Amino acid sequence: MTWLQRYRLRGFLVNSVWLPPLLGILAALAANRLAQSADRFLGWRAAASVAASQSVLTALASSMLTFIVFVFSILLLAVQLASAQLTPRVIAHFYRSRILRLSLSLFVFVFTFNLAVLARIGDSVPRLSAWLAAYSSVAAIGVFLYMIDNVGRSLRPISVLTAIGRVGHDVIEAVYPHRLTGAEDTTNAVPAMPADDCRRIVGNVRTGVVLAFDPDGLAALARQADCLIEVVPQVGDFVAKGDPLFRLYGGDLDDRDLQQSVAIGPERTMEQDPAFAFRIIVDVAAKALSPAINDPTTAVLALDQLHHLLRSVGLRDLDSGQVRDEAGRLRVVYRTPNWEDLVGLAVTEIRHYGKDSIQIARRMRAMLESLIRALPQERAVRLREELDLLHRTVDRAFLDAEDRTRADRPDSLGMGGAH
Numbered sequence: 001m002t003w004l005q006r007y008r009l010r011g012f013l014v015n016s017v018w019l020p021p022l023l024g025i026l027a028a029l030a031a032n033r034l035a036q037s038a039d040r041f042l043g044w045r046a047a048a049s050v051a052a053s054q055s056v057l058t059a060l061a062s063s064m065l066t067f068i069v070f071v072f073s074i075l076l077l078a079v080q081l082a083s084a085q086l087t088p089r090v091i092a093h094f095y096r097s098r099i100l101r102l103s104l105s106l107f108v109f110v111f112t113f114n115l116a117v118l119a120r121i122g123d124s125v126p127r128l129s130a131w132l133a134a135y136s137s138v139a140a141i142g143v144f145l146y147m148i149d150n151v152g153r154s155l156r157p158i159s160v161l162t163a164i165g166r167v168g169h170d171v172i173e174a175v176y177p178h179r180l181t182g183a184e185d186t187t188n189a190v191p192a193m194p195a196d197d198c199r200r201i202v203g204n205v206r207t208g209v210v211l212a213f214d215p216d217g218l219a220a221l222a223r224q225a226d227c228l229i230e231v232v233p234q235v236g237d238f239v240a241k242g243d244p245l246f247r248l249y250g251g252d253l254d255d256r257d258l259q260q261s262v263a264i265g266p267e268r269t270m271e272q273d274p275a276f277a278f279r280i281i282v283d284v285a286a287k288a289l290s291p292a293i294n295d296p297t298t299a300v301l302a303l304d305q306l307h308h309l310l311r312s313v314g315l316r317d318l319d320s321g322q323v324r325d326e327a328g329r330l331r332v333v334y335r336t337p338n339w340e341d342l343v344g345l346a347v348t349e350i351r352h353y354g355k356d357s358i359q360i361a362r363r364m365r366a367m368l369e370s371l372i373r374a375l376p377q378e379r380a381v382r383l384r385e386e387l388d389l390l391h392r393t394v395d396r397a398f399l400d401a402e403d404r405t406r407a408d409r410p411d412s413l414g415m416g417g418a419h
Contacts, residue, residue, distance in 0.1 A: 002260040002261075003214040003217045003260060003261055004214075004259075004260045004261065004262070004263055005260075007211075007212060007214075007263045008263070011263075011269075014096060015092065015095065015096060017095050017100075017101060017104070020101040020102065020104065020105040021104045021105050021107075021108040022108075023105060024104075024105035024106065024107075024108040024109035024112070025108055025109070025112045027109055028108075028109045028110070028111075028112035028113035028116060029112060029116055031109075031113060031132070032113055032116035032117055032120065032129060035117075035126065035128045035129040035132055036120060036126055036129055038128050039126035039127055039128045039129060050121060053121060053130055054118065054121055056130075056134070057114055057117055057118040057121070057130070057133055058118060060114045060133060060134065060137045061111060061114040061115050061118060063137075064107065064110055064111040064114060064137060064140070065111055067107065067140070067144070068104075068107050068108065068111060071104070071107060071144065071147075072104075075100070075151065078151060078155060079091055079094055079095075079155075082094070082155040082160075085157075085287070085293070086157060086160055086283075086284045086287060087280060087283035087284050087287055089267075089268075089279070089280045089283060090160050090164070090280065090284075092267070092269070093160075093163065093164065093167075093280075094154065094155070097150075097151075097154065099146075099147060099150045100147065100150075100151065103143050103144070103146075103147040106139075106140055106143050107140055107143075107144070109136075110133075110136045110137055110139075110140045113132065113133055113136060114133045114136075114137065117129045117130060117132075117133045157284065157288075157298045157301055158301055160284070161281060161284060161301050161302055161304075161305045162305065164270075164277055164280050164281055164305065165277070165281065165305035165308055165309060167270050167277060168270065168274060168277025168278070168281075168305075168309050169308070169309065169312050171270050171271070171272070171273070171274045171277060172274045172277075172309065172312050172313050172316065173312075173316075174272070175272060175274050175336060176274075176313065176316040176317060176318055176336070177316075178316065178317040179315055179316055179317065180314075180315055180316055180317050180376060181317075198247045198248070198249060199227070199248045199249060199250060199251075199252060200247075200248045200252060201244050201246070201247055201248075202244075202245050202246040202247075202248065202255050202258050202259070203241075203242050203243065203244060203245060204239045204240070204241060204242060204243045204244070204245040204259075204264070205241060205259060206241065206264045207239070207240045207241045207264075208238070208239065208264040208265050208266055209236065209237070209238050209239075209264065209265055209266065209267060209268050210233045210234070210235050210236060210237050210238075210239060210262060210263070210264060211235070211263040211264065211265045211268070211269050211271065211272070211273075212235060212262075212263045212269070212271050212272040212273075213231060213235065213261055213262040213263065213272070213334070214261040214262070215323045215332055215334065216323070217261045218231070218258070218261050218323070218331070218332045219323040219324075219325060219331040219332045221253055221257055221258070221261070222251075222253075222325075222331035222332060223325050223331055225250070225251035225252060225253050226250060226251045227248055227249060227250030227251035227252070227253065227331075228248070228249040228250055228330055228331060228332070228333070229246055229247075229248060229249075229253075229258070229331065229332050229333075230246065230247040230248075230249065230332075230333045230334070231245075231246060231262070231332065231333070231334035231335070232244040232245055232246060232247060233245065234334070234335040234336065234337070235272045235273045235334075235336075236268050236273040236275060236276055239264065245258070245259070245262065246258050274309075274313065274336075274337060274342070275337045275341065275342060275345060277309065278306065278309060278342060278345045278346050279345065281302045281305050281306055281309075281346075282302070282306070282345060282346065282349055282350060284298065284299075284302050285298070285299040285302035285303065285349075285350045285353075285354075286299075286349055286350065286353050288302070289350070289353040289354045289357065289360070290353070296354060296357040296359040296360055296414070297359065297414065299350060299354055299357070299359075299360055300359055300360070300363045300413070300414040302350070303350065303360075303363045303364060303367055304363075306346040306347075306350075306367070307367040307370065307371070309342075309346070310342065310343065310346055310367075310371055311370075311371060311374055311375065313339070313342055314339065314371060314374075314375040314376075314379045315375065315376075318336065318337075318338050318339055321333060321334045321335055321336045322334070339379055339382060340382055343382050343383065343386060347364065347368075347386045347390075350364065351364060351386075351389065351390055351393055352393075355393050355394075355396075355397045356397050358398075358403065358406055358407045358414075358415065359411075359414035359415050360414070361390065361393070361394050361397075361407040361408070362406075362407060362409055362410060362411035362414055362415065363411060363412070363413070363414040364390055365387065365390060365408065365409070365410040365411075366410035366411055366412045366417075368383050368386055368387045368390065369387070369410050370412075371383050372384065372387070391408060394407045394408055
């Protein structure tokens with residue numbers, strides 16, 4: 001199995017909403033056979049009549065089917081409303097919820113189990129099977145209440161932003177594994193590749209977004225062919241069919257081997273794309289600052305997460321877009337977002353859309369001043385530029401001198417947290 005096949009299989013298992021309920025159907029059929037076997041082995045028979053048991057199981061099965069349709073409809077509606085309020089890019093993250101997937105699996109399990117028990121009733125009622133069918137339906141109601149509570153909490157802005165921030169932090173640690181020790185090491189920067197040295201360009205065969213690639217697998221291929229591979233697009237870039245995907249320097253490799261080392265899909269994911277976590281959080285803030293919603297407090301919550309992510313990425317060595325072999329020879333080069341990219345993404349749009357909000361100006365100033373104090377001086381240069389831009393934005397936006405003074409004051413809460 002190639003890296004691309006493993007990547008697609010892993011993504012299918014993690015993101016699929018219908019697979020766990022399908023497994024729940026199979027588990028219900030297997031559980032019914034086990035319960036029937038246990039009834040025969042133990043000689044148990046239910047005290048209720050066959051007709052009464054059939055009526056109860058028929059009611060449970062039909063009610064559970066209605067219940068499943070109701071749950072799916074409510075979830076789809078809730079997710080659509082949340083995506084309209086926050087950003088459509090949170091939908092994929094929501095459907096990865098383990099509680100949601102396990103709850104739907106249990107509901108389908110109970111429905112299938114009830115049908116299977118009903119179908120196997122003959123002259124007598126299997127006691128264990130009937131008992132499991134009845135009480136599993138009661139348990140499904142309890143799980144439904146828990147799921148609704150969890151979904152309601154997870155769709156709140158603070159929960160969505162916190163979850164995205166947590167995943168973004170993990171991605172930053174994976175993409176930038178080395179912490180910054182003193183001055184940033186520019187010797188590790190991705191070298192500029194002379195165009196004249198390029199032996200061949202490998203084109204893309206599928207239109208979409210670059211989701212991830214296999215740096216270790218590409219390094220192994222480059223070592224075998226004694227060449228250097230340059231990954232042209234950055235993870236998260238859109239590439240059309242025929243666009244350059246790889247440049248080869250030195251030896252030669254089969255196009256299919258190279259294309260099996262990169263995943264192309266319909267939309268960005270956070271797996272190898274730390275900038276996408278910033279993008280989602282900024283989109284939530286931009287939507288909150290729109291005139292239609294006008295919710296600057298949610299934008300302040302977004303700045304809390306951006307503050308955390310910028311501090312995390314600011315303490316790491318960002319010049320890591322290369323892979324070397326055991327002998328130290330450069331085998332793979334690729335681009336990753338740098339400090340200027342991430343700071344601009346985190347600050348520019350929120351400053352622009354929130355220029356009339358004292359909350360945003362105060363919270364952003366608090367964030368920038370805190371980062372300047374906490375991060376190395378080479379990272380503070382870009383932050384001071386943003387601080388100067390923020391000051392000029394405040395001067396233009398607030399005509400009253402007292403409002404300008406208040407907006408220029410740092411506040412960790414936006415309003416109410418200044419010391």
